[in-house]
């Protein structure tokens with residue numbers, strides 16, 4: 277929290293920067309409209325990042341994020357024709373537009389272009405400046421309303437990113453023994469519909485993990501809290517699938533990444549993968565707690581740390597997969613990325629189904645080196661996997677998580693590194 281003097285000084289600094297930019301080319305700034313002395317609350321960063329993404333698409337330019345005692349702001353160094361009308365429309369009509377200020381500065385001008393309308397108070401609908409001047413509503417009440425609306429909005433948006441990540445993966449065909457729209461692959465207890473029942477069951481818990489990260493004061497608090505959600509998510513999944521494991525791995529990978537994303541996006545800066553490392557620092561201890569699990573056995577007998585090992589390292593393979601996906605979410609590129617992931621990680625699903633290390637290594641090699649552009653080769657290898665009950669569930673979880681993170685990075689204009 278900052279005092280009034282610090283806020284004023286920060287505001288002055290920002291004005292000088294904006295004026296410097298706008299005198300040359302005009303400028304557009306995006307800020308959150310936060311009541312009270314603490315302008316840097318987590319919601320403030322979410323709002324600014326989200327509208328930065330919307331405006332970046334419209335303006336077709338990259339913004340700069342400024343941070344100070346008066347809260348975060350992004351600045352675009354251009355002012356395209358008609359942008360004021362679009363800005364006003366967003367403020368007036370977007371579901372959470374009332375919580376954002378989008379100011380347009382004309383070229384050679386040190387003042388923002390007038391809105392041309394009075395902003396309304398988001399509690400009583402009176403002109404906002406009147407309620408602000410008369411202190412009509414207690415700050416706490418204003419903040420509660422703001423939090424409730426923005427959280428409800430971003431819950432829907434984050435859930436949508438998770439859903440799309442899972443569906444983009446599920447919709448790929450010829451996937452080396454995984455479930456697809458037309459095949460159960462090597463999973464007799466699953467199919468396309470059951471996978472979607474499982475998705476609907478787990479997505480609310482995963483979305484909550486994003487907000488657990490957002491609300492944490494430090495990464496060390498997060499694991500214990502998301503673990504509880506993870507257990508509830510597993511229970512809901514098994515209830516939805518009649519006991520089949522559809523997404524146990526994803527609940528872990530996706531959940532850790534979502535909590536790290538929430539933690540990272542709710543502050544000025546930070547690297548999401550570095551935060552994953554901090555969140556997961558202590559999880560190898562799980563093998564001592566659950567010595568009979570397959571993961572613990574694989575660790576003991578083969579030194580394979582599986583998904584926990586990747587988590588401790590900060591999921592570098594998710595970061596690499598995101599770079600491979602870039603802006604190409606075509607099924608060809610996603611399949612290529614999946615094959616790459618198989619080569620990069622210890623996939624304990626593949627290990628378990630292979631039965632021995634030699635078979636595991638052979639399939640790992642076959643899948644990671646197949647030419648994914650060659651439909652016939654991919655199809656033949658998939659038939660071989662199904663005939664031998666092979667699957668790469670661990671790698672599929674990583675791919676779905678990487679796609680989900682790409683969607684989140686678009687939602688909040690953040691490259692996460």
Ligand SMILES: [Zn+2]
Pocket residue numbers: 397398399400401402407412413
């Ligand atoms: Zn009011």
